[in-house]
Amino acid sequence: MQNADISMTMPTSLSLKKGRVLCVDDEPHILRALYWLLQKDFEVITATSGQEGIARIQQQAFDVVISDQRMPEMGGVEFLTMVKTLTPRSMRFLLTGYADLPALLSSINEAEVYRYITKPWDVDDLPRMIAQAADIARAAELPSTTRQEAMVSEGTTGAAPILVLDNCPTTLCAVQAAVQKLAEVIQVSTVADAVHVMRHQAVSVLISETALGTADLIPPLCLIRQRHPQVVAVLLSRTISTDSISALINQGQIFRFLSKPIDDGQLGETLIQALKLNRQLTQDPGLQERYRTEPLTAQSSHLDDARLSSVTLADATGGTRDESLGQRVGRLVRSLFPSNV
Helix, strand or coil: CCHHHHHHCCCCCCCCCCCEEEEECCCHHHHHHHHHHHCCCCEEEEECCHHHHHHHHHHCCCCEEEEECCCCCCCHHHHHHHHHHHCCCCEEEEEECCCCHHHHHHHHHCCCCCEEEECCCCCCHHHHHHHHHHHHHHHCCCCCHHHHHHHHHHCCCCCCCEEEECCCHHHHHHHHHHHCCCCCEEEECCHHHHHHHHHHCCCCEEEEECEECCEECHHHHHHHHHHCCCCEEEEEECCCCHHHHHHHHHCCCCCEEEECCCCHHHHHHHHHHHHHHHHHHHHCHHHHHHHCCCCCCCHHHHCCHHHHHCCCHHHHHCCCCCCCHHHHHHHHHHHHCCCCC
8 A cells, every 4th residue: 555545535624624643554454444444534644664654744743643563663662752752742542463561661651652552443442532632632732832841940849749559668768769858758558548638638649559469459540540630640560461551551541650679760750750740730731631541431430539439449459360451340330339330
């Protein structure tokens, strides 16, 4: 498939389209499938490599950029990381047919992707998510350079407390040493205690383990992020599955994932960035749309803090970690909405 042929079929005006989308994949049949799925509602431009995608971006603006991960010469995460720098307004999607854990972690920590999509994709969900992302890219105005510089100069003075959901004393000490006097650090060891704190005072950053013992914290953490989009989430763990990382991107929109044992320098840099992002999200709520999460379930979209705070660790995470994320989320939602599920 040649890109020139596709481009000739596209309209010259976006007035009747929902946005301009760049699709990057080295497999022609994937590009054809994406084009025919999206061309009715979007102006679609294609590229067969990361280098060609960069050239396209330098020629025109895109609302959404979708990239495959496994491509020769330049992988999808590397490409999307460059996209983040070149055109920060564009919403970034990573598309892959392989369970590549290192790439997934980099898609959070480096490319800061909006959505992670597996092949084969859902032909109803993908256009919906792209339309949502295009609307966000057009409506959510990023801070001007002057405003960004002002936010940086303001630093993290007066930051709200950092909440640590982890019963490990080493983690608490590392966070306290990293932030020093920039923010108060509060440690809790249950989901209910975390929500209780967040109901009664503002929290800037949530630092959490992905599990406490055999208890899986990912579903309740995603629900907390749904309820508190201004809170920046940083996850810590020694191990994690690709299924869980996918959820942390799409349903959690976490800011960073750090591996244990904690690197003090990396933690300190991450927390400074997280505090600054929280300041931006708090001062300009419109930016929160760029971190919008996918609902875990239909019922979870009606979640309130009072209901979430009633969750005990056993309620939220009972069962085995061999279950799928959907099964674990289902159990959590049934504990929160027993009359509706």
